[in-house]
Amino acid sequence: MRNLIDFFLKYNYWFLFILLEVISFALLFRFNNYQGSVFFTSSNAVIGSVYKLTNQVTGYFHLKGINDELVQENVELKLQLERMNQTLMTLTADSSGIERIKRDALGDYDIVKAKVINNSLTHADNYITLDKGEKDGVQSEMGVIDGNGVVGIVYQTSNHFSVVIPVLNSKSSISCKVKSSDYFGFLKWDGGSSRYATVKDMPRHSMFSLGDTIVTSGHSAVFPPGIPIGTVEDMTDSHDGLSYLLKVKLFTDFGRLNDVRVISRKGMEEQKTLEIEVKEKK
Amino acid sequence: MIQLFSQLKWFIGLVLMQVLILNQMHVNGYATPFLYIFFILKFHSRVSRNELMLWAFALGLIVDMFSNTPGMNAASATCLAFFRNTLLRMVTLRDMDEGFEPSVKTLGFSAFFRYSLLACSLFCTLFLMVDTFSFFNLPVLVLKIVSSLATTMLCVMCADAMGRKKS
Numbered sequence: 001m002r003n004l005i006d007f008f009l010k011y012n013y014w015f016l017f018i019l020l021e022v023i024s025f026a027l028l029f030r031f032n033n034y035q036g037s038v039f040f041t042s043s044n045a046v047i048g049s050v051y052k053l054t055n056q057v058t059g060y061f062h063l064k065g066i067n068d069e070l071v072q073e074n075v076e077l078k079l080q081l082e083r084m085n086q087t088l089m090t091l092t093a094d095s096s097g098i099e100r101i102k103r104d105a106l107g108d109y110d111i112v113k114a115k116v117i118n119n120s121l122t123h124a125d126n127y128i129t130l131d132k133g134e135k136d137g138v139q140s141e142m143g144v145i146d147g148n149g150v151v152g153i154v155y156q157t158s159n160h161f162s163v164v165i166p167v168l169n170s171k172s173s174i175s176c177k178v179k180s181s182d183y184f185g186f187l188k189w190d191g192g193s194s195r196y197a198t199v200k201d202m203p204r205h206s207m208f209s210l211g212d213t214i215v216t217s218g219h220s221a222v223f224p225p226g227i228p229i230g231t232v233e234d235m236t237d238s239h240d241g242l243s244y245l246l247k248v249k250l251f252t253d254f255g256r257l258n259d260v261r262v263i264s265r266k267g268m269e270e271q272k273t274l275e276i277e278v279k280e281k282k
Numbered sequence: 283m284i285q286l287f288s289q290l291k292w293f294i295g296l297v298l299m300q301v302l303i304l305n306q307m308h309v310n311g312y313a314t315p316f317l318y319i320f321f322i323l324k325f326h327s328r329v330s331r332n333e334l335m336l337w338a339f340a341l342g343l344i345v346d347m348f349s350n351t352p353g354m355n356a357a358s359a360t361c362l363a364f365f366r367n368t369l370l371r372m373v374t375l376r377d378m379d380e381g382f383e384p385s386v387k388t389l390g391f392s393a394f395f396r397y398s399l400l401a402c403s404l405f406c407t408l409f410l411m412v413d414t415f416s417f418f419n420l421p422v423l424v425l426k427i428v429s430s431l432a433t434t435m436l437c438v439m440c441a442d443a444m445g446r447k448k449s
Contacts, residue, residue, distance in 0.1 A: 013331040013364070020339045020360040027346075028353030028412070 109224060112137050112262040114144075114162075121168060121194045121254055128152060128164040132262065138162045141272075142264040143216075143223040149251035150174060150187075150229045151260050153222055162262075167197050167229075168254055176229050177217040178208040184217045187229060187248070194254045197230065199246040200238065208232060214248050221271045224263065293341065296321050301348035304437070312422075313429035317437040318345055319405050322363050323398060324445075327370060328381035331363070338363035358409040362401060369404075373397040385442055398438050399431075406431045 008015070114136075118129035132138045134157045144151040144164050152166035153174070165172050168189050176199060177184035183206035185199045199214060212232045218225025230248040238245050300318040307314060322338050342359030346352050370384060373393045382388045384397060410426050 013335065016332050016335055017360065017364045020335060021357055024339070024342070024353040024357030024360065026353070028357065030352070 110137060110264045110266065112264075114138070114260050114262050116257045116260060117161075119254070119257055125170055126166055126168040126254075127155070128166050128257065130154075130162045130164060130260065130262070131160070133158050133160040133162050135159050137264075138262050139264065141222060142262050143227075144260050144262050145223070145227055146252055146257060146260045148228070148253065150216060150223065150227055151252055151254075151257065154262060166254060167250065167252070168194055174223070174229070175217045175220040176214050177225075178202075178206065178232075179213040179215045179226075179228075181207045181212075183208065184219065185243070185246070187214070195250055196233065197248050197250055199232075199248055200243065202244040202246055204243060206244065208235075208246070210234070214246070221265060224265065289337075292321055292324070293337075297341065297344050297348070300345055305349050307433075312426045313433045315433035315437045316402075316405060316409065316430065317434065317441060319359060319362060319401065319434070320438050320441050322359065322366060323401055323438065324383060324385070325366070326381055326383050327367070331367060334363040334366060335360050354409060354412050357412060358405050361408055362405045365404060366401065369397055369400045372400070385446065387446055394442070395439070398435060402431050402434045402438065403427075406434060 112132055114130040114132040116128055117131050118127075120126045120128075128144075128151070130138070130144070138154060138157055140154050140157055140162075142154040144154060144166075150167060152164045152169070152172060154162050155165045156163045167174065167187060170189065170191070172187070172189060174187040175184060176187045183203055185202040187197055188200050189197045202208075210232050214229045214232065216223035216225060216227040216229065228251050230250040230252075232246050233249045234247040236245045236247075237243075296318045300316070304315050304317055318341060321341055322334065325334055325337070338359040339356050342354075342356035345355045345359075349355070373396045374389060384394060386394045388394075389397065406427050410423060410430065414423050414426075
């Protein structure tokens, strides 16, 4: 007995050590969620394997019941499928209607596919040459767009080719507006980067914010309204202080221009002659 | 009594340093220096193992409370305190009867460095193993241990050098 007490006294630090470690780990498992979850997961793995084993044995006894359930479910699914099919039929009829509306909307415009065969970016006045001309229905003052947005306006045409004044040309001036608020201005290019252009004559009371989308206004008879041009990147006052200048990041990447569409509005001629008549009367 | 106050001063200073500054450091997302164990390393060589363990436990627990890791620092620090005298005996040939406070001055650079290195590796390994709680990502764990060990050693040696200058 005395020896035992001596032993305990001699190695008392072991007991203290173990006690302190036990307290520490008790705290750890109680408070620390991650360690706790690991602890419980490992213990659950044992329980889980026991359950699995039991289930493997008892599962056979439930097969008949499971079979009944499956038949029931199958019938329900068949009924559902029938109902879905009917709904789909009505919807398909609707979607063809939507297509028709779309077609009607574009009915006013002729669209000609064309390929860019010559292009420049670095000059002050850049031009694009297309492989379609008058014989294909391309005439001057038609709009040119690509998949991303506005490219430019047809300038001169020959029988099989045409030259386009793109946005990246000092002569280019495209009527455009802020998509969200409909205030309009003119898209000009002042040289520099081929990724940016400027919107001029934006009224001072106009409402827009950086990042807004600029689209064509549809006022000029060249482009239909709503064709995307770019996003507002920055804004400054114009030199006379009467309007805003918007720096626009263009959607169209002129460096990679390849397939474009030439669009012309039916009745464009009529509008043009009318406008000329009015000017002449002045 | 004066010694106790001095101890408490170190204790509070190191805890604050650890929880306010060093715990916020994660060099490259891995290394965290554990300077507060300097308190355990510097204890007089004749202090009883029980006393040292209690100090270490309290120290670790307070650091834990601050850093929301209940028990982790306490467990590792207690363990370090438990083995400290053994480590000290391993690196020193001196008779343990004459007491000394481990430092470069008393042990010499080589011995103190080895002593700190052993102690810090023990602590870092224990702490980060408990922290990770699995060897699931062994390379990351090893990287954490090695980087924490390096920064801890750097801090410990700096702290010792500063203490030397003062005295």
